[in-house]
Amino acid sequence: MRIVLAGIFMLWAGAGAASECVGTNLFDTMPPDQRAQIDAAVAGVPFHQGLLWRASKGDQAMTLVGTYHFGDPRHDPMLDRLTPIIADAAALFVEAGPAEERKLTEALAADPTLMVDPTGPTLPERLDDRDWALLSKAMAERGTPAVVTSKLRPWYVAMMLGISPCMMEQAARSGAQGLDHRLVERAESLDIPVRALEPWDTVFTLFRDLTPQQEIEMIRTALPVAAYADDYAVTLTEAYFAGDVWAIWEFGRFDAYRTSGLTRAQVDAQMQLAQDQLIDRRNQNWIAPLSEGARKAAAQGKGIVAGFGALHLPGEGGVLRLLEKDGWTIERLDG
Template sequence: MSAFLATFLIPAFAATPHAACLGEDLLAGFAPERVAAIEDAAAVGPYPEGRLFRATRAGAEVTLVGTLHLPDPRFAPLEERLAPILAGASALLVEAGPDEEAQLKARMGQPGSPMFSTGPTLPERLPEVEWMHLAAELTARGIPPFLGAKMEPWFLSTMLAVSPCQLQELNRGEEGLDARLIASAEAQGIAVRALEPWDTIFRLFGEMTDEEEITGLRVALLQAGQADDMTYTLTELYFQGRIRLIWEIGAELARELAPEVGLSAAEVDAQLAEADELLLVGRNRDWIDPIEAAATEGPVLVAVGALHLVGRDGVLAMLEARGWAISRLD
């Protein structure tokens, strides 16, 4: 899988920076016919819109909320809506729970951490002008260039997709919806369960070739200056409930930049399909059995990245195919 898509897809799971971090709406710069084509693509398939759903089957009940992983004050009404649902749940299911986060932190401090490369450093792999550009972007995000030089290119691609201001908010300890739900569940003694192992994303990105990783990093550098605008645009769509449109805008921007890194439209479409399978569809498929098993113990709340819920291969459609009745709550 190529890191080429990371620059466009990672912000889909982040929240917009607020206050001093505001960006601009990228859609406003698109021609009306281009916007219409993207919206038409997003409308194909079930459940293209919505953040909060309920699935029921034979007396079992699952509430599903699509989340973003960085802080935003506009979550407050949704948190209020979720409070009684969480209080009545037998478990909260998330992508990564406290145990998985602890495993990740412990692994990061060990030799051979999955975010660090054992091969040549990036100054050795990139032309000097690209390395200097990368070093400047890393510095703006609080990552020392000497440390970034040893990191995996795919990991840096995801870092460049997040604006410097957003990273400052995280460093101040501000939390996204997932973390706030986890904290609330733990305070109430409600079980928190992870839907996948802590190293899932590392394994998926680890399947890339060196060439794919460097290509992805170059695209990330091309887009790094627009991180605020990208995230602002995608997050506005999130709070409007237009979730599938987030993917389609990312795909459109990927196609737009493809020629600058020597990729054809066909190659980009192939990579988009592969990224969809690896980052979303395959993981969705793996989550269905754990969700159904948890629901046999009582009502459960599932909180996962919003893009996992929507579309023909989303969690909602997969549950519906197994006989669950789906209703939208927002």
């Protein structure tokens, strides 16, 4: 779940310049047999590689792009390629549009309890001394003192642990934007409507049904990566720009086998929980608005463009496979 949180929870945090952070691509340094295991796990996953796709069904058409939510100059070619497609589209669909981001910002300002638990028990009361010491140190490196960390909600803490201090610093000072935000800006400059795929408060509802034990396990599985989050950032970014989308997911699984201290069964349970809560359930919810958007666009002789986190594309529960099962023809455009 660690690298999943690092990737997916950038949902509304599109500023930053991860490419400037210094780290090691962990794919390049892992033993060949470990990389072979990851490759084998990825091989049978539908649509496991590729960022840019076209889905068609009769006169209906969608252009789908898997995004990375941090700024990077390597987004430029994709944005240039998509600009004429956006210009001719009826609408751009993204996870959260400008209106949803405004509502999120306003809600956080009005209700701190969305991220802070004012009633307890606190995190040092829920963790053992060792884990609390590691957590408070890691969060201090990310600009959050222990007294504040102690009352944060576990999902938010797990998210923060997956982001390196370098990335956080650059997110605070850099004007660079992730591909999602750049797509929105381009659409707005072309007077193309921007539609959200889900409500503004989705990030708060994703973990509403977790048990207290599951919440704490999220933090425990995130702790080992905190010390080398720059390496994780580089690994994730390089895999994304290579189009090796599902390799990101399986890297997180195999790394957790080695470093989390959990059994393989526990890791697999965490990964399945993450896939169910963060990816598959949301994918299923997106098919209806995407299909309806494409139907309305076809009536105008147009298609739609959709940009969302790249991990939502692959897999049996991925957007591409769900569309395919619904009668859409899927074609890779960046292969």
